[in-house]
Amino acid sequence: MSENIIKEIFEEYYSQMLFYATRLVGKSDGEDVIQTAFFECWKRMKDEENKEHIKAFLFRTIYTRSLNIIKHRSFSRTYDESGKDIDLKRADYYRPDNDEPIKNMENISLRNNIYAAIEELPAKRREVFKMSYLYDLKNKDIAIILGISLKTVEAHMYKALKYLRKRLKYLTMILSYCVSIFFN
């Protein structure tokens, strides 16, 4: 594959593949895995290869490599058989022949729906939630920044998640239904 074409492919699929790999093995391993996947793509694919094939190739390569990483992870105090089993079950949800997660990833209106749902939260709760969710701040730090008690922050977070969970559960039910109609 020529350098120009792999650049184009990288440009187009980087975000999606990074998201996919991060879901499987976390950010730092994920970055390594997609490097390898794009490299293999350059090595093995032809310039005129169909885009859908290239995409499928990337997903497959990332999936296989990630599975390998999970299987060879060593246990620690916080990572034991349960952790590994969860990672493997999660990998199974993201297996390349399961259409749903991939369609969800490409579904921009789903993303917009999530943003819209967050905006529906009452002002203070929304502020707390966004600080935690979008900026990864710890509850403790949010309490200090906003000058409220840790308990209040925790209560906001709990209620926000509860609301979003209910709100999006309904949405995902519709989504998985649509996916099953289109692809089965």
Place this chain on the structure above:
Amino acid sequence: MSELDDKILEHFLKDECSAEELKKIDIWINESKENAESLFRAEEIYNLGKYSRYENTEGKSIAENALLERIGKEKNKIISRRGTLRWFRYAAVIIIMIAIGFTVTYKVRRHMLSVETITACTGEAGVKQIILPDGTKVWLNHSSELTYPLKFDGGKRLITLKGEAYFEVTPDKHKPFIVRGNAMSVEVLGTIFNFKSKQSEDISEVSLIRGTVKAYGNRHEGLIVLSPDQKVSLDKRSGRMTVHQVNASLDALWHDNLIPFNNSNIEEIAKTLERLYNVRISISSKVNKKATYSGIIRHGSSIDSVLTQMSYSIPFRISRIKDTLYLSSVLR
């Protein structure tokens, strides 16, 4: 089926679980497939809301440079490996010569291929009818451009469109017919549809008249399968794809100027005419709402002559005040 504790779920989503919590989650997802699926779906959705951080351009360019560096190294490795033995050097020369030969023929072939495509365009006025090599009929609306090959080789029929066109696709199960627009693409086997894909407009639209088509955004905005009389629009700016129920033949009206009505009552007809002629039509309650009209009307003709023609099937009287047409019952 038991529910997972909210607190544990929160820790799971934030990746802050203790070993005990992980154990509880593992037991829960092993209870049933549905449990596992719903947990990972929730987790996916939770992370999709943070998608913008994966589009981070700084991280992207670092990753891209690393990739290009790795590719460059790999290329050098191949070359130096060849250099290790004198024998290999000769081989390399031969390989390079063959490679040049291939590239030249490849370029020439590509060049020839590009010569073999035809671009049809229309100016600001007028519609053009084109027949593609497979017999597909295309009507190209004004200010539009259609590029297609002289011959459809390979496994599909691929053409590109700028502007608006109406297609009557010749069925061929083995060669999908694909139209690439600037924001959306349509894939069909054999159907009739209208595709509006103007570069100057933010919205691209596909209306299906007969058969089925798959429409998808060129930037992964999603894929939608349309049924007849459905229209999908894609907004380039928001990336949102929406489907509406429409009278699809009206979207294709420009191609032959014929308005088909099929057992339509006066209210349906009025709605259509209001849209096409940009007038207001007000119907008196005394006009028979059950009587229907079927037939084809030429769009070029004036609204008065269209309504007069209809009044033979559905009796009404027409009076006009400014932009509003009043239809009232015929006095006997």
